[in-house]
Amino acid sequence: DAGVIQSPRHEVTEMGQEVTLRCKPISGHNSLFWYRQTMMRGLELLIYFNNNVPIDDSGMPEDRFSAKMPNASFSTLKIQPSEPRDSAVYFCASRNTGGWGNEQFFGPGTRLTVL
Amino acid sequence: AQSVTQLDSHVSVSEGTPVLLRCNYSSSYSPSLFWYVQHPNKGLQLLLKYTSAATLVKGINGFEAEFKKSETSFHLTKPSAHMSDAAEYFCVVSFDYKLSFGAGTTVTVRA
Numbered sequence: 345d346a347g348v349i350q351s352p353r354h355e356v357t358e359m360g361q362e363v364t365l366r367c368k369p370i371s372g373h374n375s376l377f378w379y380r381q382t383m384m385r386g387l388e389l390l391i392y393f394n395n396n397v398p399i400d401d402s403g404m405p406e407d408r409f410s411a412k413m414p415n416a417s418f419s420t421l422k423i424q425p426s427e428p429r430d431s432a433v434y435f436c437a438s439r440n441t442g443g444w445g446n447e448q449f450f451g452p453g454t455r456l457t458v459l
Numbered sequence: 460a461q462s463v464t465q466l467d468s469h470v471s472v473s474e475g476t477p478v479l480l481r482c483n484y485s486s487s488y489s490p491s492l493f494w495y496v497q498h499p500n501k502g503l504q505l506l507l508k509y510t511s512a513a514t515l516v517k518g519i520n521g522f523e524a525e526f527k528k529s530e531t532s533f534h535l536t537k538p539s540a541h542m543s544d545a546a547e548y549f550c551v552v553s554f555d556y557k558l559s560f561g562a563g564t565t566v567t568v569r570a
Contacts, residue, residue: 386560392556400556435503447508450503451502
């Protein structure tokens with residue numbers, strides 16, 4: 345299995361530009377998560393999808409952030425317009441539900457730098 | 460509510476000596492507990508998990524952890540550290556889909 349795939353691995357953009365991060369979950373997993381990691385705040389859950397439906401988006405910082413999951417094998421996280429404080433590593437994770445303690449499998453992350 | 464406290468922000472060991480990373484948890488329910496490792500500029504990799512089966516859990520790369528309910532602890536150990544163990548380690552408690560991460564422990568391995 346290729347694991348969770350994220351692209352791009354690195355993104356450098358200027359303030360005000362639109363940024364789109366992409367994620368392909370592990371085949372057969374029905375839950376997908378987007379996290380943000382910063383030195384100051386650690387790992388934060390941004391949004392959780394189950395069966396392609398957003399279940400919990402309470403962690404999305406503000407309206408500049410949006411996420412979609414059009415099908416079971418693809419999700420995007422979009423920031424428009426981007427700001428320097430959005431600079432962070434963004435992780436996508438997936439898992440199977442239906443059992444207690446099922447671990448989440450993390451992708452390699454996208455390191456975003458907004459200048 | 461659940462939370463995790465990692466008692467050491469940084470641990471330094473010599474290669475070949477034991478490693479101990481301490482974790483205490485708080486959970487209103489029977490917890491699922493995990494240890495993840497993050498190498499520099501990499502994603503998080505699962506080391507091991509506890510889900511109410513055996514209290515001593517064996518993971519990858521020689522790591523193991525013991526769940527002690529009376530002490531609300533889930534400490535991670537390895538008998539002999541290797542240079543490749545240098546990384547950041549996260550203790551995590553789970554309820555349903557939500558993960559609560561500890562602040563992380565950075566492990567340095569001296570040659």
